[in-house]
Amino acid sequence: MIELNLKGLPCPKPIIETKKRLDSMCEGEQLKLFIDNETAYHNVTAFLKGINAFVNGNKIKDEFIIICQKVAYINAASPAETDCETPSCFCAPNVDRKLVVQLHSNVMGVGDDDLGNTLILAFLDSIRSLPIVPGTILLYNSGVKLALIDSKSLEFLKELEFLGAEIILCGTCVNYYNLKEKIGIGRISNMFEIAEKLTSATTIVKP
């Protein structure tokens, strides 16, 4: 997906830049916007709904993300009632609630840890682009380190959360490594919930 950073731009620049980029895209292509203030988020959303190009929008931590789509008639008439929801034929990627990804370590495979870390980053980078989004991503043991604020994997996890995945961290593990203040994403939970998620899953992916 094409991405566009609109952070720090004064009003109405975020809308102008969005429109400019949409104009250069092909019909049906999607664009992902990153915005840092609520007013701009609401205005860009209202604009995109107005031209029937809005797909999805969400606030994740301090950041607003909007997904929009190039439509055939960018200046199409607005709907009869101005506040009605914009009909959209686009469906967000499918979230499989019974698919659980289990991240039990901050490395992938056994061997050199630097290589293992590179591999796990590549894994997260890859699953965010797959058509099926896991319903739950469980992080435990050293896997919780993947959710740290300064971790390279944070942005991949953020995107997966945005797409619909629930990120759950093992509380005992976070405390063990003394990382509570440094966690950048996810909900801290307990072994009961982790066990419940694992036992009710139809598919468990353990990289």
Place this chain on the structure above:
Amino acid sequence: MLLHEMKIDLLNSVDFGGCSAKLSPKLLEELLSDFPTLKNENLLVDVSTHDDAAAYKINDETVLIFTTDFFPPLCSDPYTFGQIAATNALSDVYAMGGKPLMALNLTMFPTAKMPVEVLKNIVKGGYDKVTEAGAMIVGGHTIEDYPPKYGLAVVGTVHPDNLVTNANAVPNDVLILTKPLGVGVVMAAKKVDMADDKIYDLALNQMSTLNAFAASMMRKYHVKCATDVTGFGLLGHAYELAKASDVTLHINTKSLPVLPNVIQLLESGCIPGAAFRNKNYVESVSSTATFSELMLCCDAQTSGGLLMCVPSEKAQQLLAELQACPDTRNSSIIGKVSEKNNVFVSLS
């Protein structure tokens, strides 16, 4: 560099200026909803109808019109800013069909950040416009504040028979708008370097054009209902007028007078934040207009024209007189009034 040697660009002091700096109308309505409405038999127009000014009948010959308006800079040049702020404040008196009599300066200025010559030029602009209007500035009040703000409190008068309110529209009235829309868009475009200089000058020029002639025409043709189009945009003010009169306004967006290039700017995404705020304020609207036309109707106007509701048999002649005067040459018929249906404003 010394302070007085700096070329002052007032626009650098503000995020949004002019009437787009207005507090959200929705918020204001909520805040004031608990306040008791004052009743007095001589108070002909009070806050309840969200009209342009209060009107108090002094005797059978004279109604006093009382209003105020001020805002932060919306253009670079201090003198022009003063002219526009004063024109905008005086406009409320014209919208009630009256003539301004006296005005007080309301001034906020940061002497530590800007040379006082800037203040002098702002006030000079106001002085010149009030003089042009045939009224007098008789005093004022100035405090330290940043960014600067300027405006007037104005009293004017009108004969009771000529009082124009926003609550007198009746079905079959024709809607006339006396200035083109789009100044908010042009000012936003200026800030992001998308505005053509000629169009920017055109916008400044129309904002510093008094609504005096339009008001005199309302007196001549006994127009009973009008409002001036300012910070809430055409849609917002049309909505308040429709609500106060309990009618529906039908606006044909294809016949709106509009500054050159504004529709193209809107289509390229140059939509000021105030337009979205205004759109959210008006709940009761139906629209088959394009999104850009809708946003044009929501564009906050500083010192905009008068929106008149004119009995249909007089409309063409009144329009011809307006179009013959340079100040109101862009006046257009933009729609009509009907019995109240399910919405207050219908855009097509």
